[in-house]
Amino acid sequence: MSGRMIVAGASLGGLRAAEQLRAAGWTGGITVIGDEPHPPYNRPPLSKEVLAGKASFDSLAFTPKASATDVEWRLGTRIVSARLAGRTVELDDGAVLSYDGLVVATGMRPRRLRCPGPVAGRHTVRTIDDAQVLRDELIRPGARVVVVGAGFIGCEVAATAVGLGAAEVTVVDPLPLPMVAPLGEPLARELRRRHEERGVRFVLGAGVAGFEGGDRVTGVVLADGSVLRADVVVESVGSVANTEWLEGNGLDLSDGVLTDGQLRVGGRPDVVAVGDVARFPNARYDGVPRRVEHWSVPTDSAKHAAKVLVAGDAGPAPFAPLPTFWSDQHDFRLQSFGAPALGLGDIRVLDGDLTGDVLVGYHRDGLLVGVVALGGLSAARTAARYRAELLQQPALTPQGALS
Amino acid sequence: MKVVVDMNKCQDHGQCVFSAPDVFRMDDDGRLAYVPDPDDALRDEVEEAADVCPLQAIRIED
Numbered sequence: 001m002s003g004r005m006i007v008a009g010a011s012l013g014g015l016r017a018a019e020q021l022r023a024a025g026w027t028g029g030i031t032v033i034g035d036e037p038h039p040p041y042n043r044p045p046l047s048k049e050v051l052a053g054k055a056s057f058d059s060l061a062f063t064p065k066a067s068a069t070d071v072e073w074r075l076g077t078r079i080v081s082a083r084l085a086g087r088t089v090e091l092d093d094g095a096v097l098s099y100d101g102l103v104v105a106t107g108m109r110p111r112r113l114r115c116p117g118p119v120a121g122r123h124t125v126r127t128i129d130d131a132q133v134l135r136d137e138l139i140r141p142g143a144r145v146v147v148v149g150a151g152f153i154g155c156e157v158a159a160t161a162v163g164l165g166a167a168e169v170t171v172v173d174p175l176p177l178p179m180v181a182p183l184g185e186p187l188a189r190e191l192r193r194r195h196e197e198r199g200v201r202f203v204l205g206a207g208v209a210g211f212e213g214g215d216r217v218t219g220v221v222l223a224d225g226s227v228l229r230a231d232v233v234v235e236s237v238g239s240v241a242n243t244e245w246l247e248g249n250g251l252d253l254s255d256g257v258l259t260d261g262q263l264r265v266g267g268r269p270d271v272v273a274v275g276d277v278a279r280f281p282n283a284r285y286d287g288v289p290r291r292v293e294h295w296s297v298p299t300d301s302a303k304h305a306a307k308v309l310v311a312g313d314a315g316p317a318p319f320a321p322l323p324t325f326w327s328d329q330h331d332f333r334l335q336s337f338g339a340p341a342l343g344l345g346d347i348r349v350l351d352g353d354l355t356g357d358v359l360v361g362y363h364r365d366g367l368l369v370g371v372v373a374l375g376g377l378s379a380a381r382t383a384a385r386y387r388a389e390l391l392q393q394p395a396l397t398p399q400g401a402l403s
Numbered sequence: 404m405k406v407v408v409d410m411n412k413c414q415d416h417g418q419c420v421f422s423a424p425d426v427f428r429m430d431d432d433g434r435l436a437y438v439p440d441p442d443d444a445l446r447d448e449v450e451e452a453a454d455v456c457p458l459q460a461i462r463i464e465d
Contacts, residue, residue, distance in 0.1 A: 016454070042459055044457060055412075059412075062459060063459070063462070065450070295457060296455065299455060326416065326457065328414075377415055377433035378433060380415075380417065381417070381429065384417055384420075387421065
């Protein structure tokens with residue numbers, strides 16, 4: 001097999017795509033292009049073990065499979081545009097590369113707050129470089145930390161900052177409870193209690209209007225005019241898809257890149273998308289295309305997409321992963337299987353009770369669609385028992401294609 | 404096939420157990436136990452287990 005596959009993006013999704021193209025039988029060239037200078041590395045520890053200094057930055061590097069040792073890596077290189085009709089991409093160094101197949105794996109970048117005030121002292125946590133700079137600031141004695149955004153990353157960073165001995169850690173969010181959008185009220189309420197018990201302060205139902213300070217930030221101004229003193233600000237307010245380079249090809253880029261049920265882009269047999277940039281319909285559920293920012297998605301989607309790209313139309317059954325995610329905060333872990341966000345209207349405690357190790361079930365039309373465990377290892381074990389049940393559930397609607 | 408798990412990295416997520424139940428299991432204390440020299444016929448599932456390990460603690464040697 002001659003020709004070349006181009007993988008756009010050199011994080012987990014890009015690495016797995018390269019490996020899975022080989023596993024699917026592609027013997028031609030593979031070029032992986034990524035804008036970070038680092039070879040692929042594991043991001044979840046950036047807000048936890050690595051930020052806490054319990055693991056080294058060097059420990060994050062993925063070890064590529066032996067089958068992928070002949071892959072060409074172009075790191076520190078950005079793709080500026082693509083012409084899908086002509087099968088070419090243009091790089092920021094001016095080079096134009098042609099391809100036989102293209103994998104879109106360019107992922108997300110942190111959304112930034114657009115408020116008046118200084119920029120220095122405000123951080124995000126997406127890359128190794130982000131985490132290194134943030135760690136240096138968090139370990140300054142007496143640091144007052146304000147985290148904007150009470151989602152998973154914000155709450156993980158807050159927990160890590162408390163563990164590092166920060167003088168004050170405050171989490172601000174316009175919603176009434178932390179992590180309430182993905183988890184629903186019962187767990188979110190309990191998570192707030194556990195965080196507060198361990199030293200995190202929450203200012204909820206509050207928007208950020210701006211930042212105070214001269215050369216660098218000294219305070220966060222809330223919408224009601226009050227000010228939280230801050231030496232370090234972490235912005236964890238969602239993410240933006242890296243799809244600008246795909247503009248001009250008639251694609252739906254309204255939220256990531258839209259794919260069909262086989263992860264194909266724009267109805268083309270030669271372009272697929274993987275990882276959190278892909279907005280795909282999951283045949284396991286309701287057929288509504290969604291982006292999924294779980295760590296498991298790049299690996300699952302790369303495996304499927306590589307087969308589709310190499311095998312052409314004779315692809316496998318539609319992509320239907322069972323989503324899974326975890327989050328470590330303080331001394332407890334959240335472990336989820338399935339799609340809790342699809343069952344927020346019917347939440348039941350399935351095992352244990354909310355103040356201890358607990359397993360919560362999320363239902364739609366009476367059907368279990370997701371579980372979340374909170375607590376120690378025994379809670380996670382209970383969640384694992386429900387995983388098999390979730391795998392057996394029928395698709396939610398006729399738009400889902402599982403029989 | 405030789406399998407090595409870096410137990411300093413492992414945090415007992417158990418994802419490997421779903422991928423390769425013949426090789427990995429959680430013991431009664433919820434800690435990982437595994438077969439260090441599984442049959443080569445299990446290579447695909449062990450590779451899958453290594454892929455899905457959140458801590459990337461599983462290494463396949465030879």
